[in-house]
Amino acid sequence: MQILDRINKPSDLKALNKGELEHLAQQIREAIIERVGAIGGHLGPNLGVVEMTIALHYVFNSPIDKIVYDISHQCYPHKMLTGRKEAFTNLEKYKTVTGFTAPEESEHDFFTIGHTSTSISLACGLAKARDIKGDNENIIAVIGDGSLSGGQAYEGLNNAAASGKNIIIVVNDNDMSIAENHGGLYQNLAKLRETRGKAENNFFKALGLDYYYIEEGNDVEALIDGFSKVKDIDHPVVVHVHTTKGKGYQEAEENKESFHWSQPFNLENKATLTNGMPIETYHTIVGDYLLEKAKQDPKVVAITAGTPGSVAVNRVRKELSEQYIDVGIAEEHAVALISGMASQGTKPVFSVLSSFIQRTYDQLSQDLAINHNPAVLLVFGGGITGSGVTHLGNFDIPLISKIPNIIYLAPTNKEELKAMMEWGIDQTQWPVAIRVPSMPVVETGKVIEADFSKLNVYEKTIDGSEVAIVGLGSFYHLGQQVQETLKVEKGIKATLINPRFITGVDKALLNNLIKDHKLIITLEDGALDGGFGEMITRFYGDKDIKVLNFGATKEFTDNVPLEELKERYHLTPELIVSDIIKVLGQ
């Protein structure tokens, strides 16, 4: 009988002996590998913390004692030990849990988390609440070494130290972020590992924190011993644990970056199961372009905040390391850095995911936009998706485009994307952001004649009447479908417009529409509230014309299938045409 079968709650662990705990670790590991092989997911981070998680639940009493997992992409073993093992052992139930901690799933999860470096701050909140209520449980934050590159983690350490009360910060040190680590801290962690925690100038002690070191971070017994020493401690403490990312799956141990998050793969021959991928994507177009541009111009530098593989800078990283900077998970630093670089005539390009640009609003506004420095941002992953709630791409337009001075562009095809990158990088006047489309590549073969330095000039691609469709970025193609449907089904030849500029209104063009149009519709691949469409609607507010905005409702969605969202938000040609006809009263 599998030992895992006997574990339905953390307290069931306490009856196991050392050998059984080790067997349990093996069973958990096998289940994780099988599940990730089948449906994809975070592999390396979870394999590295199997023993640590067992030991935490063996020593502490969750949910009275409260464990917060930073970014929580290492929570699979935790879920398996807290009543959710079937989601890892039963193929049919794989999708019953998310890949992140989720309070709605279990009383052992305290927060929905998916962004980095927040766990210590959240744990400080739990600890302060405990102290106010006069309780005495343990509060534990589990944070990876990669997550320590984010400034908020430091703010958390600094404040935890000042609290003077029980907070146990477990540093899961596998010597990797998603990619390799960058930053002065990491030589300190390396020295601490080399000296078994005895190096001088201990970063954690410097911040006033007590400190323990555990070398055998994948040995259950050593971990139980270590955690037992800090249980019920009366002051803040760091337990620095040396683990092996991908532990127990050779491919993941050897290729830590590839297996941080993995596509489904074949357990027999290890081949990933995604061979049907198109050869050219907007991702490869950006990657190829950036490498070529950087080769031609040594002033071009590609910057990432810890996610080079997701934002198309891997080719520059591998071939032109002097023109590549990975700042760690430190988006705030990245934006101020590029402002400084651009102020001196170099050409920094910060490539970043929509969900993570949220981490640096103030620097976009203060350091970049107020200072008017001509750096470039490439925003990936913007758009409505069926993703988990912590990684939505709906909010970059409201966030970026309401900051004065930044020019935010929305290309609709390969040629435009390349022309906009070329203009953005070479111009010296504006901070420029470009929303890389999240869709299959559209190639027109046409030369882009536009001079983007003439701001807010929209392109009218079909000249019609009665209805005008303003289709932003990737939704320009939805606009084409709507235009076609209106023509074929309703006999209306609608005007079609590619606005190109998210951040401004083409007043002349929009004014010209009034005389022979009754209705303008806007289409945008993101949230309506604070979006592009509202700007257009305000422009027309006092004029004799109606406007309908299509996009996402202001809400957080969590793994809702995209097709369902398209129905919900009326983002299919049929639903849009139906809404148009209602307004026209035809």
Place this chain on the structure above:
Amino acid sequence: MQILDRINKPSDLKALNKGELEHLAQQIREAIIERVGAIGGHLGPNLGVVEMTIALHYVFNSPIDKIVYDISHQCYPHKMLTGRKEAFTNLEKYKTVTGFTAPEESEHDFFTIGHTSTSISLACGLAKARDIKGDNENIIAVIGDGSLSGGQAYEGLNNAAASGKNIIIVVNDNDMSIAENHGGLYQNLAKLRETRGKAENNFFKALGLDYYYIEEGNDVEALIDGFSKVKDIDHPVVVHVHTTKGKGYQEAEENKESFHWSQPFNLENKATLTNGMPIETYHTIVGDYLLEKAKQDPKVVAITAGTPGSVAVNRVRKELSEQYIDVGIAEEHAVALISGMASQGTKPVFSVLSSFIQRTYDQLSQDLAINHNPAVLLVFGGGITGSGVTHLGNFDIPLISKIPNIIYLAPTNKEELKAMMEWGIDQTQWPVAIRVPSMPVVETGKVIEADFSKLNVYEKTIDGSEVAIVGLGSFYHLGQQVQETLKVEKGIKATLINPRFITGVDKALLNNLIKDHKLIITLEDGALDGGFGEMITRFYGDKDIKVLNFGATKEFTDNVPLEELKERYHLTPELIVSDIIKVLGQ
């Protein structure tokens, strides 16, 4: 003859001997005290760095060597030494320079800065640009100990260390933030001061940075000696300088917090010259309320990010220290902290300035809103002002109100403000933000009957026709004036509405307006783009009614007088009525 008279550029310093440099320091100090006495400004920070600034410009060659001042509220001596001394010595020219570094004023200023903790990141950008261009100047960041509490400063240190190239980080350690420092780092700085830089577990060395200590931080000779040692260094280095905040002005040395930024004061009797202040302000109302509420309910905790005096938590700070947390200049930590606290049934209230809430968008979205924890934010200083560009209050509505799940409320008077605070703190369902009005107190004496848990219920205060005025928060009163002007001058009895909720539409009420109104106007004290008004306009986009939105244009303004902005944005009753009449065609 004053030595200062001979200093028109930094290189003029190099001809001075030690005695002359000390005299110069004295003259600079006197000028600063006199100017701040006359027109107000940052006093303590500037008095503390007079000698440091002289030494920096004596040793380095600005603007070839580049000095970046963190937050830059210590830049007065720098301005006096770089061609702008008359703005400090000549009463009539006081207003010719801003209180922060400003590239448009001088080639010795590299960035417009006013928010904290960004200098090292910006300096890293200058350094990388230097390296790409093959130049070899020194790059210097000057950062106060208080600013080190912000996570971005740590991101900067971590990345500066990794760069391996010349970056000189001068830590101006006066053992104070605006208020006292909070956090584990500060015991480390204290130990370093006590040991003259020799304490074990040196925070800066732990991050891989070289380190020098200067004890005599107000001694020009010691500083010149210290800076000379690191000039042209080939790797990143921290120079930790112990200075005295307020040095040379006894009152400022003794009352460091009060004199961090000072109102104008009388040089003879030291009395501040602002006696005409009204006794009750929205600030005092919040301060009194929070203290009473915290006394009644031990679960209420007031949180500030380093600015207790500006956000009405000083009374709680002084009288109920267990229910008060100053996290340092660490807004990200603050927001995750309150989410954690609220998740456990305590009642955290984070009191913050509009300009600084920008520093924590991601935590508002991820840690607070997605997790739906019922913490309260009190937002001070929101609204259109004549302030400097780095401290505008125009953007909190677009930023906060487009995040799902957060209820953002706009009280219009004392009674509403108190009722909203009471509801927000005691309810357990939503993250709630309240925009404390930036205007003189309006007291109605009326009991607020509204149940704010019924979301998005607007209050119609005058029932009219033809025109409806939706006046948000402090601009409700502007709406009253418009209503009155329309009635008296145009014979139109307009409807007047207090929406109370920034984050939602009262569909029933707005729909009811359609039948007997031709025009809706919205008034908001902030940016139009992504604001409240656009949400209303979108609601009406497909309906037979016109809408005009009044508020600020999307732009950064820098010390433009408020009256001028009101004219520019059409925010006077006369201009608004004129715009209304144009649309009505009457």
